[in-house]
Amino acid sequence: MAHLASGIRAGAIGAVGLLVCGVLTSCGGNGDGESEAGKSSSSASGGAGGTTAVRTAYAKTAEEETARMTLRTETSAAGKSAVAEGKGVIDLEDGDSAMAIKAGGQKVEQRVVDQVVYQKLPAKQRAQVPGDKPWIKIDLKKAAAEQNSGSSNQINDPAQSASFGKGITDRNTEKVGTAKVDGVKTTRYRVTVDIDKLSDSAALKRQVGPTVPMDVWLDDQGRIRRQQVTMNIKPTDRADKSAVPEKMTVRTLIEFSDFGTEVDADAPPAGQTTDVTGKLPGQRS
Template identity: 50%
Template sequence: MRGRGTKAGAIALAAVTGSVVLTGCGGDDTPESKGNGASSSASGSAGAREEGTTAVRTAYDKTAEAETARMEIRVKAAAGGETVTSTGQGALDMTEGDSVMTVTAQGKRVEQRVVDQILYQKMDGQKAPGGKSWVKIDLAKAAEKQGVNPQQIGDPAQSAAYAKAITDKDVTEVGTEKVDGVDTTRYKVTVDVAELPGGDQLRRQIGPTLPMEVWLDDQGRLRRQQVDMTVKASAASGQPESGTSPQQVKVSTVMEFSDFGAEVDAEAPPAQQVADMTDEALRGGQGQGGQGQS
């Protein structure tokens, strides 16, 4: 699962700086009690909570069992009084971690592919260094240099690791909703960041807990995932704090999945058309390397 998460993590990585979403703004509703008396009520509530925990913890594996899916992502990042919004549509191979996607950010369109743990991007009307059409970032190398990165938090494959950090007290069933015409059950989830792979580093970047909301269909698959976090800019970039740079970035991401089993045709661009920007991305922040700027 670690390899899959690293590869598919490119989706959130390329979409913007960070990952997550609207916010856990659902109420603190608890499941309705069943039966009579306080004892049976408590037992029913606990049972419902356990069922919800089981559903959420197994959702990522059940989603991955579909092998492929169409995906949409919407990301909003805010820092220093400025907000950047990006959207993406494409298809994801959850077995191999490969993907194809078109990302639109600040009115610019970026074609994106992830193949064998390599992220490729091409921006319309703009050349990469050396006159190349594409830039690439080696995600395996980036992971080795930086360890677990908050940009991967929006990734459903990587999120499977979160399931191990979820306990009964961390899951609340909010209710039922339709997502793209499909009936779903919505859950609020709190993840203990310390229990995640690379938890110590993540705690420095995003704090002790990670709030999520997930919408599961009647087959227990993920139809929508929302996450919300504030990333400490200096910790996320590995650069020293500066009086002129924002001290934190608020990032919101929503990811939706549909058309399970869809074809994913992800191929690497011709090598002669690609500029390797991995080192530049690691030094200056992934967003710059992925924009194909000359």
Template identity: 50%
Template sequence: MRHKGTKADAIVVAAVMGSVVLSGCGEGSGSKTEGDGTPPSASGSADAQEQGTTEVRAAYDKTAEAESARMTIRMNLAAEGQTITSEGKGVLGLAEGDSVMTVTAQDETIEQRVVDQVLYQKVPGQKTPGGKPWIKIDLEKVAAQQGLGNQQIGDPAQTAAYAKAIADKDVTKVGTEKVGGVNTTHYKVSVDVSKLPGGDQMSKQLGPTLPMQVWLDDEGRLRRQQIDMTVKAPASAQPEGSTSPQQLKMNTVMEFSDFGTEVDAEAPPAGQVTDMTDKALQGSRQQS
């Protein structure tokens, strides 16, 4: 199998970050109330912002209640004047995070599955270093080493942590738009990374805030989510002889439709899989 470090890392990062954000924001508790001395116009604006915050916080729980959806994802990864675009489409289990997708990157089509927090990938016509068609990476182990913790990978029980990381001032209503023919409300959101589980480590990689945009349908479910971030590149993606950390700028847009669709995610037969987790962990350790 030809090794294209940047492309492989990009796809893995997309899978991991997609799972991280999908575990997203749950319903928050409590709301700010304005004092009697607040001018009516300011109070109205604050009330609207408060309502938007509540809707965004609740969106991930409401989306997860659908149990599954069809998803498309488009990611642009830019580093040192080069841009790599990957596109994926498939189905996603919103409770467990299992998925079956086809990903296209650098003119190659990759079959991808996530089953029980293990990422499997196969490039048709190519063999892994072990001579087998599939590779696998244990996402829980990678996340744990990076200080993210298992709870951040597709665990809906942790949604409250994201709700606490979003304050009223961090949500701005942009307007209304159609996404896939569906009416949606568009919000800009800023997540305080330090308030997330593993936030200290995440802050080193992502900075203090995670800027997102979300589009919610009339039932309060996610229809589109956009994330823009700058992350430190994995060592495997660093140019040879580089003495300074390479910065990767990543734009990811996910869209959801056909809620309740069936997800048939099964791990490939063990005899057809080469475990690349240790290599991924080694590359991760070399970052710091």
């Protein structure tokens, strides 16, 4: 589970945060690509069996080593919303990835190598970065240390939803039904995540409350094909630059397909990159 979470973190954080006002969250419309069976709820409880299936799914997915990944993010606040979508390949173990991301009418090429994000920005945004180089660089480990596990750090990170598996209990685990995800038959489970069971849970709990609902679609081999989390975020201390300034809804959708696909992600030449770690909106300097 930890390996999958760190892989998603490295593979997905970065460009979406730049293009969506520093708030990296995701969604997928309810029912997108689902069969009618997936849209209708079943009253049958998943119980301990369902809980075990969802918990073990993280390890089973990571064992596949690589996959194609799609990421859709949506943030809604004050009557406005921002959407970003990413598509590419990811190493589920170490997070090396290559993705194309679209948001706000802009396109960004992104690579992640050894926990460092590289983004090739559009010309308009490139002019706003000192050095006038085609790529920017964000060191995720350094950024995490500088932000001291701030509350927005957890919300802005799609890997946080991957680690939610640690908070699943037998209570409120429900088998919803079946659905097709990218042509693959899956079983959909709805679970309640206990925030107190997560690491660094205090800040997240202040903003989302004691529990968060999560839906997971598993294939017949017990692997994750889709995961969706919806969080209603409450604002915290406005004096904290990394805090969420107002109430917002965050929806997260991550999908995996083509397990075992080749992942070819190389860092761009150092002379073509500008290190912006800690210098972006929402980051501490």
